[in-house]
Amino acid sequence: DQQVKQNSPSLSVQEGRISILNCDYTNSMFDYFLWYKKYPAEGPTFLISISSIKDKNEDGRFTVFLNKSAKHLSLHIVPSQPGDSAVYFCAASANDYKLSFGAGTTVTVRA
């Protein structure tokens, strides 16, 4: 039962442009959301998170937006850089230890 969905398996973007990654969830109990980034042969690394009491959180080039009514969140990367080429996972938690992950979106930043 996939409670977190990333419907775009891949995204290609030109260097310097904006990357927008989308994530949808079905469990209305989710109240904490995270994005992880994964390079080949490495484990996922934490990127940015947002609590359900907020609708936006920003950290440098990375901004996460949360739309609770639509059960949708997105990650914006501006400007995109070659080092941003990786797999990005959206994850969610219902105020407990268990993280539910999406299937990931592979981002390729073109020079």
Place this chain on the structure above:
Amino acid sequence: ETGVTQSPTHLIKTRGQQVTLRCSSQSGHNTVSWYQQALGQGPQFIFQYYREEENGRGNFPPRFSGLQFPNYSSELNVNALELDDSALYLCASSLGSGTPQETQYFGPGTRLLVL
């Protein structure tokens, strides 16, 4: 570099066998979680240990079991291996009791192939 290591990096087993995967967390990290990532999917939560006690479990059968040791190392054991157990197994450690607000530091994973 997260400071979390896993061994072995790759492993091949046959159906019905047993396997033990190992994880070494950062010193001081009291919580370790294990995840299974099948090909083309995101990581799925298996269970979590806090100070050597299991404090949460996902939808995995009892043949998946674990141990956490005082030296910040841990094990994932899988008995009676099935073909569908073929996956990347990730461990992640965190400082506190494992709440989602704590940053989890992932190891690079062990790739298990069951034939």
